[in-house]
Amino acid sequence: MKIKHSLTLLLLLCFNVTHAETSPKQESQSTADHSQFEILKQDFKSGPELTQACLGCHTKAAHQVKQSLHWKWEFKHPTSGQMLGKKHVINSFCGNVASNEPRCTSCHVGYGWDDMSQAPPTADNKVDCVVCHDTTGTYAKWPTGAGHPLYQAVEKGGKTHLPPNLSKVAQSVGLPERENCGSCHFYGGGGDNVKHGDLSSALVAPDKQTDVHMAKDGLNFACTTCHVSTEHQIDGSRYAMQTHDDGKKAPGAHRDVATCESCHSNKPHPENSLTHLKLNNHTDKVACQTCHIPTFAKGGVATKTAWHWSQAGKLKEGKPYSEEGYTQGDGKHRHTYLSTKGTFEYGENVVPHYAWFNGEVKYKLQSMKIDPDKVVEVNKLSGAADDPDSRIWPFKRMEGSQAYDKVNNTLILSNVWGPKTNTAFWTNFDWAKAIQAGMDSIDANYSGEYGFINTYMYWPITHMVAPKDSALGCADCHSSEGRLAGIEGVYMPATNQHATLDRLGILAVLLTLVGVIGHGLLRVFLNKRGKQS
Amino acid sequence: MSMRRVILFTRFERFWHWSQMTLIFVLLFTGFAIHGTHAWLAFDQAVVLHTLSALALMVLWVFAIFWHLTTGTWRHYLPTRNGLLKVARYYAWGIFKGEHHPYRKTYQRKHNPLQALAYLGLKLLLFPAIWISGLLYLFYPLWSQAAPNSQWLESVAIVHIISAFAILVFIIVHIYLLTTGHSFKAHVMPMVTGYDDVELSDAEAHYLEQDKPQQIKP
Numbered sequence: 001m002k003i004k005h006s007l008t009l010l011l012l013l014c015f016n017v018t019h020a021e022t023s024p025k026q027e028s029q030s031t032a033d034h035s036q037f038e039i040l041k042q043d044f045k046s047g048p049e050l051t052q053a054c055l056g057c058h059t060k061a062a063h064q065v066k067q068s069l070h071w072k073w074e075f076k077h078p079t080s081g082q083m084l085g086k087k088h089v090i091n092s093f094c095g096n097v098a099s100n101e102p103r104c105t106s107c108h109v110g111y112g113w114d115d116m117s118q119a120p121p122t123a124d125n126k127v128d129c130v131v132c133h134d135t136t137g138t139y140a141k142w143p144t145g146a147g148h149p150l151y152q153a154v155e156k157g158g159k160t161h162l163p164p165n166l167s168k169v170a171q172s173v174g175l176p177e178r179e180n181c182g183s184c185h186f187y188g189g190g191g192d193n194v195k196h197g198d199l200s201s202a203l204v205a206p207d208k209q210t211d212v213h214m215a216k217d218g219l220n221f222a223c224t225t226c227h228v229s230t231e232h233q234i235d236g237s238r239y240a241m242q243t244h245d246d247g248k249k250a251p252g253a254h255r256d257v258a259t260c261e262s263c264h265s266n267k268p269h270p271e272n273s274l275t276h277l278k279l280n281n282h283t284d285k286v287a288c289q290t291c292h293i294p295t296f297a298k299g300g301v302a303t304k305t306a307w308h309w310s311q312a313g314k315l316k317e318g319k320p321y322s323e324e325g326y327t328q329g330d331g332k333h334r335h336t337y338l339s340t341k342g343t344f345e346y347g348e349n350v351v352p353h354y355a356w357f358n359g360e361v362k363y364k365l366q367s368m369k370i371d372p373d374k375v376v377e378v379n380k381l382s383g384a385a386d387d388p389d390s391r392i393w394p395f396k397r398m399e400g401s402q403a404y405d406k407v408n409n410t411l412i413l414s415n416v417w418g419p420k421t422n423t424a425f426w427t428n429f430d431w432a433k434a435i436q437a438g439m440d441s442i443d444a445n446y447s448g449e450y451g452f453i454n455t456y457m458y459w460p461i462t463h464m465v466a467p468k469d470s471a472l473g474c475a476d477c478h479s480s481e482g483r484l485a486g487i488e489g490v491y492m493p494a495t496n497q498h499a500t501l502d503r504l505g506i507l508a509v510l511l512t513l514v515g516v517i518g519h520g521l522l523r524v525f526l527n528k529r530g531k532q533s
Numbered sequence: 534m535s536m537r538r539v540i541l542f543t544r545f546e547r548f549w550h551w552s553q554m555t556l557i558f559v560l561l562f563t564g565f566a567i568h569g570t571h572a573w574l575a576f577d578q579a580v581v582l583h584t585l586s587a588l589a590l591m592v593l594w595v596f597a598i599f600w601h602l603t604t605g606t607w608r609h610y611l612p613t614r615n616g617l618l619k620v621a622r623y624y625a626w627g628i629f630k631g632e633h634h635p636y637r638k639t640y641q642r643k644h645n646p647l648q649a650l651a652y653l654g655l656k657l658l659l660f661p662a663i664w665i666s667g668l669l670y671l672f673y674p675l676w677s678q679a680a681p682n683s684q685w686l687e688s689v690a691i692v693h694i695i696s697a698f699a700i701l702v703f704i705i706v707h708i709y710l711l712t713t714g715h716s717f718k719a720h721v722m723p724m725v726t727g728y729d730d731v732e733l734s735d736a737e738a739h740y741l742e743q744d745k746p747q748q749i750k751p
Binding site: 274275278281284385386388473474475478479480489490491493494495496497498501502504505506508509512513516519520522523526527 | 566567568569570572575576577580581584585628629630631673674677678681682683684686687690691694695697698699701702705706709712713
């Protein structure tokens with residue numbers, strides 16, 4: 001076990017400290033040894049200085065990164081037309097980026113984006129190359145540094161946090177490993193596996209049961225094995241997902257989707273048995289993930305399943321407090337209450353929620369009306385049984401309660417982070433001020449009256465694929481209380497869909513039995529009497 | 534005219550009957566497992582057994598239909614009103630009074646009119662209903678793209694389920710009727726040994742004795 005500065009630092013403001021195993025390194029196949037370049041043998045004083053050196057050779061890299069979702073945090077949905085991306089959406093976790101910038105933009109692939117109302121910094125050296133390309137495991141963006149790492153030692157929580165050695169980092173760059181992507185994607189929502197459910201530190205060095213593709217003693221895939229990239233544009237989007245694929249591609253053929261089918265084809269089971277043929281017949285309705293990811297939040301790291309902001313702000317003797325009521329599989333304790341955030345529930349090996357899904361996710365944007373009497377779907381899944389693009393897909397369904405504008409019936413933005421402000425909720429525990437500041441940051445119309453609504457938020461599950469012998473069996477769905485009991489518009493044998501027909505059928509059989517037994521008894525009885533007389 | 538013991542059910546007919554019986558029992562058992570009526574068999578095993586048995590039964594039917602047509606046996610199943618009411622009246626009334634069955638089997642007509650009508654209905658209505666719906670069900674992936682929604686598959690399934698219940702009802706009555714008459718054994722044995730007592734005309738008896746002595750007992 002090697003203590004990982006990156007993860008330790010990142011988690012400082014989160015709930016626990018992770019000492020994750022490093023993933024086994026792949027042998028570099030690069031034709032360049034970066035430790036030999038003179039330009040990288042400098043004492044870099046800052047991230048942008050380091051980037052400047054990278055750009056000396058990689059002249060187009062900054063331009064490429066700046067076209068990406070990782071940089072823009074803005075995504076115009078191709079079918080719904082909604083303007084999405086971290087810059088715009090509201091979620092049921094920390095809510096929104098605007099007004100909380102330096103904290104949230106610690107995961108921006110750049111340096112110094114501290115105002116969401118502006119575009120990211122324009123200078124090319126503001127792109128952060130090494131957050132993705134560091135292979136030392138020592139580089140980490142400081143949680144409140146708007147994307148910068150530490151440049152000098154900091155005392156926090158009784159620990160000394162040292163800045164990374166940027167020169168060493170620069171000389172050992174390579175292709176992204178799981179920890180690079182994971183340093184942000186595993187910790188979304190403020191902690192390990194809080195958001196996704198299928199992306200956690202358990203994937204740094206997973207066993208086969210946790211993830212058959214990324215297993216350290218197996219295929220040992222990097223994220224980029226499936227999420228292929230061209231010119232720093234990385235495939236696979238949670239906003240516009242590709243739910244199916246026409247199958248295997250020829251060697252070398254252009255492949256720009258991170259679907260299961262792009263490798264496994266849409267007839268993935270070898271056609272050597274009736275069972276496999278039958279399973280292949282399911283691929284037009286059922287996503288691969290539905291059977292092959294029977295549960296998520298595996299490998300000892302729990303995911304947050306409920307977050308009730310409505311309970312936040314309780315103080316003990318005027319001071320914020322916390323409760324650690326959940327112990328996860330790897331022995332770590334997780335917060336079940338924080339004055340700053342409210343109450344939490346967790347789950348491990350969670351059975352997914354299933355729904356028809358055609359890949360389109362629509363968000364409840366701040367400008368849209370909500371119905372506060374119902375559970376508000378912060379994001380809504382499109383799809384239907386009769387839509388050929390839809391598949392039955394597994395999801396993490398996050399439960400929440402969060403603030404809304406009681407008069408305008410809209411979701412709100414809130415300013416939660418800001419240790420030196422008099423508005424931030426985490427500092428002042430005053431919703432009125434926090435919401436006003438959040439709404440002011442995007443010049444949104446706010447009535448000044450807030451309440452709390454219950455919400456659902458859906459997270460498509462696609463990682464943590466189990467080995468094939470751990471996939472779901474037929475009867476997991478083909479039974480009366482099966483996993484897909486709530487799925488409509490599809491005929492599934494053994495799910496007790498024709499109760500009336502069955503009752504009539506059984507009645508017919510019983511009446512026949514009664515009829516023949518009666519006929520028989522009458523025969524015996526009358527014949528006996530006939531003989532006696 | 535004389536009552537003689539002759540081969541009434543040929544070897545193929547007996548093979549057809551018993552292998553069909555076995556397959557139908559397997560199909561009923563596995564089919565109701567797939568439908569979820571009972572859980573004495575795992576779903577995937579039930580599907581595999583059901584499919585293989587169904588394919589085997591259809592192969593058997595192809596041979597049986599060919600046999601019926603080439604041997605002329607199909608004529609045994611031609612419907613007739615002649616004597617139908619008498620037989621019906623017998624089962625509804627006469628049987629309780631200890632009357633004798635009004636029908637006498639002949640070499641060319643081994644089923645009574647009611648029996649022939651029942652078998653004809655089975656072969657022309659129930660069996661086609663179950664195998665056409667079964668084939669549509671089995672090969673759903675081939676036409677699912679053309680079906681606008683799952684109600685098409687569901688309708689096929691409903692036809693299949695109704696047919697299955699109807700066949701089960703047929704079987705119950707079929708087995709019960711074996712207990713009428715002389716004895717259960719007397720009804721079953723002809724389908725085992727092939728021999729049954731029938732009225733033969735002198736010409737028929739003479740022909741069999743001369744040309745097919747192994748098909749008639751002295």
